[in-house]
Amino acid sequence: MLIDHPLLGPRDAAEFVILGDASLIDRPDRQAEDAARQFHDYLHLRDNPAGEHRELWFHEQGDRSWLVVTRNTLTHEVLKVELARDVAIARGRDR
């Protein structure tokens, strides 16, 4: 698989490590009433779709940036690559 890094261009997927579903960006509020349940769901439950999947990749053997890669899990086709930072800010996080 080739991952088209937004800053560096196409890179071999072997340079990256994958963390998993991009929903891990949306960390729950630790002070919420039901924080324990929210953190359980956040940490352990997955949508696990067959098809388009947004996931976090870390460019460990490169510029060490976190990316959000949209990939088809049925074909391994990489559809879209964004900097995780941009995605997190767009979702309302401060960084």
Add this chain to the structure above:
Amino acid sequence: MHYSALRILKEGLTGNRGWKPVWREPEPKRRYEIVVVGGGGHGLATAYYLATVHGLTDVAVLEKGWLGSGNVGRNTTIVRSNYLLPGNQPFYELSMKLWEGLEQDFNYNAMVSQRGIINLYHSDAQRDAAVRRGNAMILAGADAVLLDRAALREKCPFLDFDNERFPIQGGLWQPRGGTVRHDAVAWGYGRGADRRGVDLIQNCEVTGFDIRNGVCHGVETTRGAIAANRVAVCVAGSSGRVMGYAGLRLPIESHVLQAFVSEGLKPAVPGVLTFGAGHFYISQSDKGGLVFGGDIDGYNSYAQRGNLPALEHVCEGGMALMPMIGRARVLRIWGGLVDMSMDGSPFIDRTPVEGLFFNGGWNYGGFKATPASGYCYAHLVATGEPHPVAAEMRLDRFQRGAAIDEKGAGAQPNLH
């Protein structure tokens, strides 16, 4: 038809005209007491034990493809019970005991071969961990032998004992481990269930559940709706997809695991060997092919095929362990769809939907578990209570802080 040496003799003398198809191909009825979703090893074993142990034969097994077309047909055939934790080891030891009596039990040749499995260790710390694991195995009624360097060299002189980076110090040997002819396991269980009246329905994909007021009343399939009082799902890599029809999110991700077979060679590898310093394990099939594999690719996948970096990684591990295989050519490679759970351990449990049961999250180790998985799942579905050796394999264990994390690696599927 009962298989025996006498039967072979009789058929041989009469032109082999008496052999019958191994199972019927029934049309699905509109209603069953129990529907098992998934006609792989675990589903067929579940149906078999429902019929034989619990006397329940108003059962259908629904399979979207042909029987045994999933992971039971695409694994590396290894059976073992060398686990550490109390939530796992008694279960796998039950599985091992069932393997030992399986062929007589279901009257089918599954080529169970207890040729032994050796997990190598390469450092003092790994030796201590091996001793601890071996003691845990013995406590659970299994067998374990610690091999030092000399004893291991006698068994496997071809290993690279003096590897610069990872010299081999010895191994933890489970003599009762070994290999089993994987397809024959599915066929034997399927035949055994069919003979007792279970309907095995192929080319019948489940497309939804009939859930009203939190109670499951049956399934919708590509061959029409089928009502059932109890629905037992065991669909391995498709767990997330199928349980999604019931509105459930699972602590599971689907990944791809690759395996490899070389050309046929003369007997060289005495049993199953696992590299303690990298991702590599190997055995040799009865046809002579070296059957080997390593770790999962690491990313979510439903493609049933992997990528070349994993192949390179596995072959590097093989060369570090036993350089003699460098001249063997890889004949076939394939990828299986594995349901990786968050702690590397499986689930056999009820769900929040009444009458709907779930069995899955077998990671890359579902094959060895086939008999005990079927046995314990049948027990749960028939009696409503978990079998004692599977009592910790619950869906809510992360909520309770009771993960069964065999490696102590943390709650992330691609670490297991």
